[in-house]
Amino acid sequence: MSPYPVQTDRETIIETARILIERDGVEHLSLGNVAAELGIKAPSLYRHIESKSALLQAVIEHTYLSLFRAYDKALSNSGENPTEQLMALSQAQRTFAHANPNSYLLAYAAQDPELRADPNMLLERAVIIQKIIIQISGEENSLPALRGLLALAHGFIMLELNGQFRRGGDLSAAFEESIRAYLLGWESKK
């Protein structure tokens, strides 16, 4: 299939970019960096990717897929109680973000609209979570309740990663208690 002693391929490039982003931050990623890491020159990358922007998109997509895998795993280990299921999902997200902070930031906070993730990919997951939250908020409130839950978890993680919670204290506990309070609030409203 491939003539020549092939030195790289699209998957390897994406993975290399991901590792460099995780190591140095996305603002230090250059195609030159990636190429050097692979032992080739920057222009050669264009045989495999369309642009730097496309490369970042691919890293973002990869990040979402990993996150979704973490979701699935968490959900399958979390019993029947909807609150515990949602806690498990939220904690999986936070754990993932801590393990891959720069990728997480890239995926969720990309300014450039061109870099935003595929909406359908996200929607699919949202629907799964919404089905769980129905049991807490009731059917008619499930969309706003879902949105608030995603907001709370994501916002907490973002503020945390951006170093805006630096007064100490147990952040894991704060995360958990806040989400429990939130879910309890919707439950009491029902």
Add this chain to the structure above:
Amino acid sequence: MSPYPVQTDRETIIETARILIERDGVEHLSLGNVAAELGIKAPSLYRHIESKSALLQAVIEHTYLSLFRAYDKALSNSGENPTEQLMALSQAQRTFAHANPNSYLLAYAAQDPELRADPNMLLERAVIIQKIIIQISGEENSLPALRGLLALAHGFIMLELNGQFRRGGDLSAAFEESIRAYLLGWESKK
């Protein structure tokens, strides 16, 4: 004070950058753009600013100060009930973010650590809000409760601005209801 027919100054440059960022997004801001808008050449900017990064920092600081002004105003119009005060603050933040989305994203989602806002500036405000939330969560839970509230409001706004809530529905209502549920949750725990 200033010799020569002065064509600009630091404040004007910052304000111009802010406007261009708001209009075109931070990823399209170049010093050439800013200079052109002011009728001068890019290198001349360096008589007034230290670097592009410093310029962005200044825009971020300006953004925070505006946001804080909005907070103060909201708070002074919001009566004595702590829940209503916190709703007013959260809504002021969201309104501000909608009016200045690109500045808000820059200020809160800057990847580059060099661009992060002065922690002390943020702390001061956090303390004000914490004093209100004490009345809801109790003293001992007030730090986690504060963090969750900030996370919920900020996360909601971020997801909204990044176009991740596109299934329709009344987002203003969802924002309000989610925060009320959250506060109610902490209150019931007490």
Add this chain to the structure above:
DNA sequence: CCTTAAAGACTAATATTATTAGCCTTGAAA
């Protein structure tokens, strides 16, 4: 009034980086 010094503009030059153009080599397939 004259001199001067410094602020603030400019042009020219440099470094980095994304991207394109065009060439060259190799090995898979005819």
Add this chain to the structure above:
DNA sequence: TTTCAAGGCTAATAATATTAGTCTTTAAGG
């Protein structure tokens, strides 16, 4: 054995941040 395309490479281009050095103007002091 020939060929042809994939996938390297070098060279060139464009955008942009930044630095160096020049020139002009006017405020201020004599």
